[in-house]
Amino acid sequence: xxxxxxxxxxxxxxxxxxxxxxxxxxxxxxxxxxxxxxxxxxxxxxxxxxxxxxxxxxxxxxxxxxxxxxxxxxxxxxxxxxxxxxxxxxxxxxxxxxxxxxxxxxxxxxxxxxxxxxxxxxxxxxxxxxxxxxxxxxxxxxxxxxxxxxxxxxxxxxxxxxxxxxxxxxxxxxxxxxxxxxxxxxxxxxxxxxxxxxxxxxxxxxxxxxxxxxxxxxxxxxxxxxxxxxxxxxxxxxxxxxxxxxxxxxxxxxxxxxxxxxxxxxxxxxxxxxxxxxxxxxxxxxxxxxxxxxxxxxxxxxxxxxxxxxxxxxxxxxxxxxxxxxxxxxxxxxxxxxxxxxxx
Amino acid sequence: xxxxxxxxxxxxxxxxxxxxxxxxxxxxxxxxxxxxxxxxxxxxxxxxxxxxxxxxxxxxxxxxxxxxxxxxxxxxxxxxxxxxxxxxxxxxxxxxxxxxxxxxxxxxxxxxxxxxxxxxxxxxxxxxxxxxxxxxxxxxxxxxxxxxxxxxxxxxxxxxxxxxxxxxxxxxxxxxxxxxxxxxxxxxxxxxxxxxxxxxxxxxxxxxxxxxxxxxxxxxxxxxxxxxxxxxxxxxxxxxxxxxxxxxxxxxxxxxxxxxxxxxxxxxxxxxxxxxxxxxxxxxxxxxxxxxxxxxxxxxxxxxxxxxxxxxxxxxxxxxxxxxxxxxxxxxxxxxxxxxxxxx
DNA sequence: TTTAAACATGTTACCGATTCCATATAATTA
DNA sequence: TAATTATATGGAATCGGTAACATGTTTAAA
Numbered sequence: 043x044x045x046x047x048x049x050x051x052x053x054x055x056x057x058x059x060x061x062x063x064x065x066x067x068x069x070x071x072x073x074x075x076x077x078x079x080x081x082x083x084x085x086x087x088x089x090x091x092x093x094x095x096x097x098x099x100x101x102x103x104x105x106x107x108x109x110x111x112x113x114x115x116x117x118x119x120x121x122x123x124x125x126x127x128x129x130x131x132x133x134x135x136x137x138x139x140x141x142x143x144x145x146x147x148x149x150x151x152x153x154x155x156x157x158x159x160x161x162x163x164x165x166x167x168x169x170x171x172x173x174x175x176x177x178x179x180x181x182x183x184x185x186x187x188x189x190x191x192x193x194x195x196x197x198x199x200x201x202x203x204x205x206x207x208x209x210x211x212x213x214x215x216x217x218x219x220x221x222x223x224x225x226x227x228x229x230x231x232x233x234x235x236x237x238x239x240x241x242x243x244x245x246x247x248x249x250x251x252x253x254x255x256x257x258x259x260x261x262x263x264x265x266x267x268x269x270x271x272x273x274x275x276x277x278x279x280x281x282x283x284x285x286x287x288x289x290x291x292x293x294x295x296x297x298x299x300x301x302x303x304x305x306x307x308x309x310x311x312x313x314x315x316x317x318x319x320x321x322x323x324x325x326x327x328x329x330x331x332x333x334x335x336x337x338x339x340x341x342x343x344x345x346x347x348x349x350x351x352x353x354x355x356x357x358x359x360x361x362x363x364x365x366x367x368x369x370x371x372x373x374x375x376x377x378x379x380x381x382x383x384x385x386x
Numbered sequence: 387x388x389x390x391x392x393x394x395x396x397x398x399x400x401x402x403x404x405x406x407x408x409x410x411x412x413x414x415x416x417x418x419x420x421x422x423x424x425x426x427x428x429x430x431x432x433x434x435x436x437x438x439x440x441x442x443x444x445x446x447x448x449x450x451x452x453x454x455x456x457x458x459x460x461x462x463x464x465x466x467x468x469x470x471x472x473x474x475x476x477x478x479x480x481x482x483x484x485x486x487x488x489x490x491x492x493x494x495x496x497x498x499x500x501x502x503x504x505x506x507x508x509x510x511x512x513x514x515x516x517x518x519x520x521x522x523x524x525x526x527x528x529x530x531x532x533x534x535x536x537x538x539x540x541x542x543x544x545x546x547x548x549x550x551x552x553x554x555x556x557x558x559x560x561x562x563x564x565x566x567x568x569x570x571x572x573x574x575x576x577x578x579x580x581x582x583x584x585x586x587x588x589x590x591x592x593x594x595x596x597x598x599x600x601x602x603x604x605x606x607x608x609x610x611x612x613x614x615x616x617x618x619x620x621x622x623x624x625x626x627x628x629x630x631x632x633x634x635x636x637x638x639x640x641x642x643x644x645x646x647x648x649x650x651x652x653x654x655x656x657x658x659x660x661x662x663x664x665x666x667x668x669x670x671x672x673x674x675x676x677x678x679x680x681x682x683x684x685x686x687x688x689x690x691x692x693x694x695x696x697x698x699x700x701x702x703x704x705x706x707x708x709x710x711x712x713x714x715x716x717x718x719x720x721x722x723x724x725x726x727x728x729x730x
Numbered sequence: 731t732t733t734a735a736a737c738a739t740g741t742t743a744c745c746g747a748t749t750c751c752a753t754a755t756a757a758t759t760a
Numbered sequence: 761t762a763a764t765t766a767t768a769t770g771g772a773a774t775c776g777g778t779a780a781c782a783t784g785t786t787t788a789a790a
Binding site for chain 1: 768
């Protein structure tokens with residue numbers, strides 16, 4: 043249906059080699075001929091086929107991106123960053139959303155291999171899954187660069203972009219301490235996950251550094267879901283020697299925590315201070331006095347893509363393993379002119 | 387580098403046609419031969435090239451998706467829906483995020499044409515932009531199905547999925563009226579946009595139907611940004627004959643509105659009822675008493691993809707123009723067990 | 731036993747580009 | 761003026777598959 047390079051060649055009365063030269067602006071073409079060809083291209087509304095080009099050049103200029111939850115703004119922002127850099131380098135993105143499913147993740151990898159993409163950025167849902175790791179290794183053996191986003195695959199040799207969860211939690215805790223708090227509760231994520239463990243470590247480090255004893259009664263284990271944080275926060279608010287601050291270790295759990303606080307009519311930060319790991323824009327805007335440790339999501343995406351591109355342009359075995367750790371940023375309440383909570 | 391069908395043929399001692407038959411499970415192949423071939427495939431870790439296949443079959447099994455803001459959960463959920471259906475039909479997605487930029491939107495369309503994708507789902511940022519409409523028309527003339535998501539392109543002939551903004555705003559207003567409100571303020575979106583105008587219409591329709599006069603002093607024009615709603619809400623709260631309910635016509639504006647309310651320590655819904663068009667999950671979870679008119683985003687994505695697929699499988703001029711309008715859903719406070727606001 | 735249908739496999743053209751090589755002419759340089 | 765070199769274009773192979781067609785072998789029906 044669509045015009046091909048042969049149609050252009052015929053119309054312009056030249057060989058398709060010459061047309062190709064014009065398309066790629068390579069080699070010698072007489073100005074007059076070039077114009078004839080451009081005219082034919084215009085007339086036939088011709089667009090070269092990336093498919094045919096890919097087959098012949100062995101380059102697709104496409105990368106694969108695999109995320110578990112596209113509707114989560116965390117990943118949305120990562121993709122935004124990836125997309126910006128991809129655009130700058132004229133690379134296309136084939137996107138897969140796995141809905142946290144191992145099957146879909148595996149299927150995505152298979153398809154990407156078929157598609158002869160040039161590289162993969164993946165936020166692995168099951169980093170510990172043997173089968174997938176095997177598959178990632180297969181990909182690696184094919185010399186397709188792989189970049190991990192915020193997901194450690196232990197014992198493997200992939201480049202990646204990571205967040206320094208320890209430092210982030212450390213900074214958050216330090217900030218609370220500097221504000222005068224010493225009774226600081228923490229609501230952790232699922233302790234089976236590496237970030238949850240790291241964050242707890244950061245919290246402890248800060249306490250120890252300040253000679254504050256780590257009180258086990260102040261350490262509560264949530265599971266990343268808002269319900270768990272809701273329940274735990276209620277519990278915290280009922281304690282006799284109630285903490286003066288709560289450090290909540292995820293996005294969704296901040297919401298559960300704030301629900302409890304909202305319900306119990308507790309003043310933040312007057313009665314209790316809240317620090318969150320990961321931001322919740324909505325609460326920021328509404329003006330709740332919550333400080334955040336904020337993972338630089340867009341930057342993660344950009345950095346990951348840059349890492350990938352570095353490797354894309356290196357032939358053969360020259361690909362370097364590079365792990366970049368980004369520091370989360372502390373956003374203190376008030377530093378963005380948060381309004382004081384007048385709700386008493 | 388990677389093994390080709392010829393390598394498999396050679397290894398298995400057959401012609402590549404036979405290999406192709408095994409790959410596609412078509413035609414006759416002796417069981418014994420099949421096994422030889424499968425063994426070779428395994429040994430050489432062979433994956434067929436989708437590129438070569440696309441060139442020869444003239445099908446890429448890929449569609450293009452263009453969104454303005456991938457980090458906005460509204461689009462994230464649409465993509466989630468698209469992705470689900472795409473996966474069910476083994477279609478891949480090339481994603482473009484335009485950052486609300488006309489240039490990027492146009493560039494995306496060009497690339498998709500090069501990529502010989504089978505169809506496009508687009509949420510047009512500049513539906514009124516002549517150039518882009520021209521481009522969309524070009525695409526259409528190429529017989530590539532196009533599906534619009536929630537963006538009217540007037541006078542054009544594209545299939546699409548739309549939200550019934552009039553009905554949504556009507557339902558929201560009716561709900562408030564049924565709760566006994568008659569002094570209902572509205573904060574509109576940018577009146578240059580079709581949805582904003584439609585929603586205002588729905589609001590008026592409900593009032594008229596209930597013989598409530600449309601009070602111009604209760605109609606406030608915002609611009610979709612939270613700051614505008616913040617300012618307007620403050621203004622509303624200061625009115626002498628203050629409305630008893632506010633209908634806020636967007637996502638972000640709900641946040642601005644709630645900021646003002648939170649600041650002024652007003653009880654919702656005791657002192658004033660709030661209804662939003664578009665949901666804000668975070669506020670839902672925290673337990674603010676806001677009712678919502680909720681666009682069915684995931685369903686939109688699914689429906690759009692299904693619409694596209696319908697057209698994908700129809701040859702030539704048989705493509706049908708189909709516009710599907712989805713009804714937003716009313717989520718009343720309390721219907722999800724919202725906790726009463728005790729903040730007085 | 732002959733004949734047609736089913737089974738099994740291979741030959742070859744083609745999809746739409748790129749690219750190496752060959753060839754011819756024009757412009758420079760020796 | 762002859763020898764180079766730069767300019768201009770085309771021929772043909774190639775990328776890795778698919779598919780129409782051809783051909784040979786079994787198997788089953790007549």
